[in-house]
Amino acid sequence: MTKEEVIEVIKRNIVENLDDVEADSIDATKSMKEYGANSLDMIEVVSTSMRELNIKIPRSELAELGNIDELADKFMEYINKG
Amino acid sequence: MNEEENRPVRWNLDDNGVAELIMCDRERNNLFTDSFIDAFLGALSEIEKERPICLLISGLPDVFSGGADKETLLDLCDGKIVVKDLEISERLVAAPFPIVSAMQGHAVGGGLVIGLCSDVMVLARESRYGAVFMNLGFTPGMGTTELLPMAFGPFIASEMMLGGRMFRGSELAERGVPVNAIVPKADVYRRARRIALQIADKPVDSVYLLKYTLSSEKRKRLIDARRNEDLMHRITFPMPETRRRISEQYNE
Numbered sequence: 094m095t096k097e098e099v100i101e102v103i104k105r106n107i108v109e110n111l112d113d114v115e116a117d118s119i120d121a122t123k124s125m126k127e128y129g130a131n132s133l134d135m136i137e138v139v140s141t142s143m144r145e146l147n148i149k150i151p152r153s154e155l156a157e158l159g160n161i162d163e164l165a166d167k168f169m170e171y172i173n174k175g
Numbered sequence: 176m177n178e179e180e181n182r183p184v185r186w187n188l189d190d191n192g193v194a195e196l197i198m199c200d201r202e203r204n205n206l207f208t209d210s211f212i213d214a215f216l217g218a219l220s221e222i223e224k225e226r227p228i229c230l231l232i233s234g235l236p237d238v239f240s241g242g243a244d245k246e247t248l249l250d251l252c253d254g255k256i257v258v259k260d261l262e263i264s265e266r267l268v269a270a271p272f273p274i275v276s277a278m279q280g281h282a283v284g285g286g287l288v289i290g291l292c293s294d295v296m297v298l299a300r301e302s303r304y305g306a307v308f309m310n311l312g313f314t315p316g317m318g319t320t321e322l323l324p325m326a327f328g329p330f331i332a333s334e335m336m337l338g339g340r341m342f343r344g345s346e347l348a349e350r351g352v353p354v355n356a357i358v359p360k361a362d363v364y365r366r367a368r369r370i371a372l373q374i375a376d377k378p379v380d381s382v383y384l385l386k387y388t389l390s391s392e393k394r395k396r397l398i399d400a401r402r403n404e405d406l407m408h409r410i411t412f413p414m415p416e417t418r419r420r421i422s423e424q425y426n427e
Contacts, residue, residue, distance in 0.1 A: 112300070112345050131237070133281050133303040133341050152423065 194227035242284025267292035277367030305341030312417035321400035
């Protein structure tokens with residue numbers, strides 16, 4: 094799986110979890126907060142995406158991530174670990 | 176900050192006969208810590224003495240309540256009996272006055288139960304509501320297994336309890352969850368207060384009588400729920416996976 098595909102998964106889950114956000118308008122260099130996500134919205138987006146990608150990442154490793162792109166990098170790290 | 180501002184729960188009574196209980200523990204996000212529960216139950220006792228016509232419960236703008244705290248859950252894993260949070264649902268369901276919950280912020284686990292024990296529930300489109308007990312490995316408590324299906328409908332309740340997903344208010348509205356209102360966050364308090372004032376317009380004795388009658392089903396269901404939930408807790412709290420999940424979940 095490529096990083097672009099991972100970003101697509103995250104974007105799709107953002108659209109499904111937030112009101113009035115379209116996938117095309119999401120910029121991966123930004124934080125989900127900029128699209129109106131609150132803390133529990135972010136937890137839902139991240140946990141649904143992880144389930145879809147079949148990975149499990151401890152919360153402590155996710156806490157310091159600043160934007161969607163960094164989240165995708167973290168996901169890739171675990172996808173490659175297999 | 177003075178002592179007044181530090182209190183996790185505050186209350187007041189207005190001239191209309193509406194008492195307000197405000198959960199305002201900013202530091203711990205209205206989690207059910209020991210001191211929070213004492214303050215909550217203490218406020219409830221004081222309010223009962225005043226015989227208000229109606230009680231309006233509200234929380235912080237972002238968090239209504241997050242339910243049990245880590246220490247309490249780990250105590251339960253260790254087999255220590257903690258009955259305090261159970262007392263919250265029992266006391267609310269048995270309250271002599273109607274309760275309106277203005278749930279502007281997120282309400283999770285026991286926090287959601289406060290709403291379920293109310294007579295009127297107003298939710299925010301932007302906030303999330305969840306019965307997340309199973310995410311932590313243990314089965315739902317505080318009466319959730321009976322009160323949630325009764326309030327939200329059996330299928331949504333099953334999805335919330337088994338899947339542990341926190342639903343956005345807007346999604347609950349789309350699914351037709353039959354609470355009193357699911358409105359933009361900014362309107363929640365006003366809407367809830369309007370309903371409380373309509374109730375407060377009636378004679379207090381009539382309101383108390385009707386409340387007692389209307390709540391009889393909930394009181395019965397809570398007793399049933401407690402029996403099953405206590406049994407399930409005796410099995411699910413001692414499981415090593417429960418302890419692991421609780422420790423991980425709260426690991427900031």
